[in-house]
Amino acid sequence: MSLPVPTLSPSETSYIISSLSDPVQPTRSDSRTLLDSRSIDVSYGIFPHANGSSRVSIGGTEVVAGIKLEVVDSLEQQKGWRGKVEVDITPQAFPSAQPNNLSTTSAYLSSILQSHFIPSIAPLPIIPNQKYFQPHLHLTLISSDGNVLSALVLAARSAFSDLRLPKIKIISWVGENGETEGEGEGVIGKGDLSGIKAAIKSKSKRGRNITKGGEDWDLDLSEDLVYMEGREGLPVLITLNLVPNSPNIFLDATAQEESACPSKLHLFFSSSLKEQQLKICGIRLEGGQSIDSSRIKGLIDEGARIAGELIQGVNGNLPQ
Amino acid sequence: MFTIKTIPPSSTQSFSDDIPSTHRKHQAELDAMDLDEDEFGAGPSRRNIVTPGEMITSSKEYMRGHGTYVEETNVISSVTGTIERVNKLISVKPVRSKYVPEVGDLVIGRIVEVGPQRWRVDANGRQDAVLMLSSVNLPGGVQRRKIESDALKMREFLAEGDLLVAEVQAFFGDGAMSLHTRSLKYGKLRNGQLLTVPAQLIRRLKSHFHHIPPPCGPTGVDVILGLNGYVWVSNGTSQEKREGGEGFDSEGVYSDKNDDIPPEGRQAISTISNLIKLLAEQGIPLTDTLIEESYNWLNQNQLPSGPLAEPEKERMLAEVVGIDVSA
Numbered sequence: 001m002s003l004p005v006p007t008l009s010p011s012e013t014s015y016i017i018s019s020l021s022d023p024v025q026p027t028r029s030d031s032r033t034l035l036d037s038r039s040i041d042v043s044y045g046i047f048p049h050a051n052g053s054s055r056v057s058i059g060g061t062e063v064v065a066g067i068k069l070e071v072v073d074s075l076e077q078q079k080g081w082r083g084k085v086e087v088d089i090t091p092q093a094f095p096s097a098q099p100n101n102l103s104t105t106s107a108y109l110s111s112i113l114q115s116h117f118i119p120s121i122a123p124l125p126i127i128p129n130q131k132y133f134q135p136h137l138h139l140t141l142i143s144s145d146g147n148v149l150s151a152l153v154l155a156a157r158s159a160f161s162d163l164r165l166p167k168i169k170i171i172s173w174v175g176e177n178g179e180t181e182g183e184g185e186g187v188i189g190k191g192d193l194s195g196i197k198a199a200i201k202s203k204s205k206r207g208r209n210i211t212k213g214g215e216d217w218d219l220d221l222s223e224d225l226v227y228m229e230g231r232e233g234l235p236v237l238i239t240l241n242l243v244p245n246s247p248n249i250f251l252d253a254t255a256q257e258e259s260a261c262p263s264k265l266h267l268f269f270s271s272s273l274k275e276q277q278l279k280i281c282g283i284r285l286e287g288g289q290s291i292d293s294s295r296i297k298g299l300i301d302e303g304a305r306i307a308g309e310l311i312q313g314v315n316g317n318l319p320q
Numbered sequence: 321m322f323t324i325k326t327i328p329p330s331s332t333q334s335f336s337d338d339i340p341s342t343h344r345k346h347q348a349e350l351d352a353m354d355l356d357e358d359e360f361g362a363g364p365s366r367r368n369i370v371t372p373g374e375m376i377t378s379s380k381e382y383m384r385g386h387g388t389y390v391e392e393t394n395v396i397s398s399v400t401g402t403i404e405r406v407n408k409l410i411s412v413k414p415v416r417s418k419y420v421p422e423v424g425d426l427v428i429g430r431i432v433e434v435g436p437q438r439w440r441v442d443a444n445g446r447q448d449a450v451l452m453l454s455s456v457n458l459p460g461g462v463q464r465r466k467i468e469s470d471a472l473k474m475r476e477f478l479a480e481g482d483l484l485v486a487e488v489q490a491f492f493g494d495g496a497m498s499l500h501t502r503s504l505k506y507g508k509l510r511n512g513q514l515l516t517v518p519a520q521l522i523r524r525l526k527s528h529f530h531h532i533p534p535p536c537g538p539t540g541v542d543v544i545l546g547l548n549g550y551v552w553v554s555n556g557t558s559q560e561k562r563e564g565g566e567g568f569d570s571e572g573v574y575s576d577k578n579d580d581i582p583p584e585g586r587q588a589i590s591t592i593s594n595l596i597k598l599l600a601e602q603g604i605p606l607t608d609t610l611i612e613e614s615y616n617w618l619n620q621n622q623l624p625s626g627p628l629a630e631p632e633k634e635r636m637l638a639e640v641v642g643i644d645v646s647a
Contacts, residue, residue: 007430007481010576011510018578025583029513030597031590031626039323046329055329251321256513310322317326 002286003105003148004097005259016260021246029257034250035306040154044162044319051135052163056155058252060145063152065159069133071126081123081132085113085139087152093144109152113139116268116282117156120235124228126168126217133165146255149266153237154314160234161318164225172215232315235270235281238303242289249299251306263287265299269307278304278311370397376410385411419445419519419548421497425488426528428509428546429499431478437471439478441486444519444548447496451478455489455500457507459573477574483509485544485552505529507573511581512542512554515593517600519549523607530608531556536615537588543596545606553593555581587625591618598633604641614640 008016019027026034038059047053050066057063074080087109089102124133137159139152241253242263253261268282280300285291291299370376374397379390387399388410397403401414421427421443429441429449443449453471456478458464478484485506486499501507522528522545530543533556540556581589595614599606617640623632634646 009430009482009509010479011508011578012483012513014576015511015513015578015581018581019586022583022586025587027583027586027590029590030594031587033626035321036627037322039325041325041327043327043329306321313322313324317324 002108002262003144003258004094004101005262006255008256008259012256013260016257017244017246020243020250020257020261021248023246023248026248026250028250029254032252034248037252040313042154042158042314042317044158050159051165052159052161054155054158054162056151056158058147058151058154059254060143061148061151062142063139063148063155064142065137065139065155067159067163068136068138069124069163069165070136072132072134073130074132076123076129081125081134083118083121083135083137085110085118085137085156087113088138088140090140090142093141109139109149112149112266112282112284113137113152113156116237116284117153117235120233120270120281121160122230124165127170127215130215131217135160135163144255146253146258147239150237150239150252153235153268157234157236157314160228161231161314163228163231165228166225167220167223168217169220170215170217227319231318232311233271235268236307236310236314238267238269238307238310240265240267240299240303242287242291244289247295249302261287263289265291265303267300267303267307269304269311271308271311278307280304368403369401370403370412371400372398376403376412381408382410383408385409387412387414415520416518417520419443421445421449421488421491421548422524423488423490425524425547426485426544427488427497427499427548428483428485428514428544428550428552429548431480431482431484434475434478434480439474441484441499443497443499444516444550445497447494449488449497449499450492451484451486451499451501455498455502457502457504457573478508482576483514483552485509485546508575509544509552509554510575511578512552512589513593515551515553515596515600517549517551517596517606518603519547521600521603521605522547522549522551523605525607530611532592532608532612532615535619536592537585538582539585541585541588541592543592543608543611545608551596551606553589553596555579555585555589591615591625594627598628598636599641602637602641602643602645604637604643610641 016029019029020034028034032038041057043055045053046055046064047066051069052067053065055062055064072080087106089106089109091097091099091102094102121135124135126132137156139155141148141152238251239253240249240251241257241261242249242265243261244263250257253264264286266282266284266286267280269278270281271278376388376395376397379393379395382395384390384395387397387401388395389398390396395410397412399412399414400416401412404411404413427443427449429443429451431439432442432448433440437453439451441449441451453466453474458466458470458477484501486501487503487506488497489500490498492498524547525545528545528547530545531540532543533540537556542554542556544552546552592611592615595611595618596606599610599614604610614636617636628636637643637645
């Protein structure tokens with residue numbers, strides 16, 4: 001289910017583990033410290049015809065993301081407006097993996113994003129309780145060098161930060177329909193509207209029939225596109241990698257490090273603008289290792305601290 | 321902790337018309353351009369670096385070799401690379417290609433399969449290489465005969481995933497290389513980490529085993545430059561062990577256990593790996609002197625151990641290698 005990792009020889013594995021688990025002076029293969037991340041590059045607006053897009057690379061891991069908005073009919077409670085995610089793992093990201101293996105992996109990654117990232121996105125109404133914009137997020141993993149899920153989540157977040165919504169004008173009409181049916185030439189009576197009856201709601205007001213035209217909408221092209229509200233608070237993912245038989249944790253594992261230390265704790269944090277407070281919106285433990293219950297609290301606190309820094313860093317460079 | 325950069329979409333991404341001229345020229349490329357005005361390259365550039373579809377010369381006088389084809393009466397390049405001429409044979413050596421093995425090359429490989437009397441080895445080439453049981457030294461000395469029970473416990477010597485350093489011995493009919501480790505210098509690798517660089521950056525040198533002496537780590541750092549682009553960086557060993565002399569531990573050849581390496585030693589290995597990666601990123605051919613000089617440069621400048629920052633990378637490349645990457 002998890003992503004394919006490169007094969008390592010036993011001596012390589014033990015070299016990596018003993019380097020990482022050194023209690024006094026742990027080292028890493030590229031001389032980063034344990035809580036250092038590789039440099040993160042973000043580009044916004046890479047697809048000219050997408051509503052929002054981004055390209056994120058963390059070291060050798062590269063992801064492109066694009067969002068397309070679709071119009072759907074839904075009620076607020078029905079959640080039909082909730083976004084859809086598709087993760088595409090290109091075969092060249094894992095040249096030695098089997099194709100069917102990759103498709104199960106991409107389904108797995110899609111489900112993680114669907115359950116931990118998408119619920120944090122507010123509805124994008126056109127006509128509240130009737131029509132909504134539904135974001136379709138498509139993520140493509142171009143190359144992989146470890147820490148894939150973080151890169152996917154960061155790319156999703158950046159694409160939503162880049163998402164520009166069109167202004168909407170609502171077109172409707174309200175007509176009086178007090179007269180009896182079929183009276184008078186040239187007056188639009190009920191009979192003439194039979195074709196669009198479905199779109200018309202008749203309601204009685206003060207004893208008279210008011211026909212209200214089915215609310216229609218159009219894009220308001222006179223105004224600029226606007227960025228989504230609350231994009232600063234979208235979730236980020238902090239993956240804490242656990243070193244076997246050691247209390248050490250490290251960030252942003254390379255593919256080799258992931259192969260040697262398969263256990264990791266994924267923590268999704270979203271923030272709310274008003275309170276400047278982080279909220280956990282997903283926890284996942286991957287790999288065979290178990291965590292002692294006494295450690296969990298400390299790990300989450302540490303994750304929250306790191307997530308705060310990441311959110312601050314990413315929000316500092318949002319497209320304007 | 322996090323360094324986040326926002327990069328504007330590149331020209332191909334945004335479909336804009338103004339393509340920034342970020343093209344940099346390597347010194348070797350500049351030299352090469354002045355070189356061969358008399359010889360080949362009848363195409364627009366008239367130099368011995370050609371791009372696909374560029375006309376090289378007339379096919380009436382010359383024969384076409386690898387990387388070229390004939391159209392009408394011209395020899396035309398089918399790859400990007402440098403023109404090579406042997407008498408009347410014109411070929412183009414591609415700039416980027418898979419490793420093309422030659423007999424006697426030193427390569428680093430990883431076992432992918434244990435088969436009857438042989439191991440299949442990934443050596444970064446077009447096909448997997450083969451290491452025959454008869455071409456390895458088994459514990460117990462060079463003269464030891466191989467018996468049937470050795471074939472049954474091949475996995476005890478080398479199992480899937482193990483790394484080894486070997487020499488190309490011969491080729492099979494289908495072009496796959498056959499390796500051997502019948503020297504005390506060759507065998508299983510441990511105490512270090514593997515890097516992958518483009519194969520064309522490793523030149524054929526007298527020796528591919530290099531030792532960077534202390535102060536680079538308490539015992540120095542050993543570097544093995546495999547011609548297939550795999551580079552092994554490991555904790556330094558004593559002179560005798562490297563040469564396979566008296567102190568050679570023949571029983572430990574197939575051991576999986578690493579020695580105890582102090583943190584300073586591991587840090588030195590990481591530093592050297594970073595330098596090699598940095599040089600390889602810029603397409604600079606790797607040699608032992610270059611690696612040592614860059615390490616000395618780090619030492620002289622008293623830089624903190626850790627990944628190099630961007631300006632320092634540029635400074636090092638300018639001062640040690642003499643190329644300008646600031647564009």
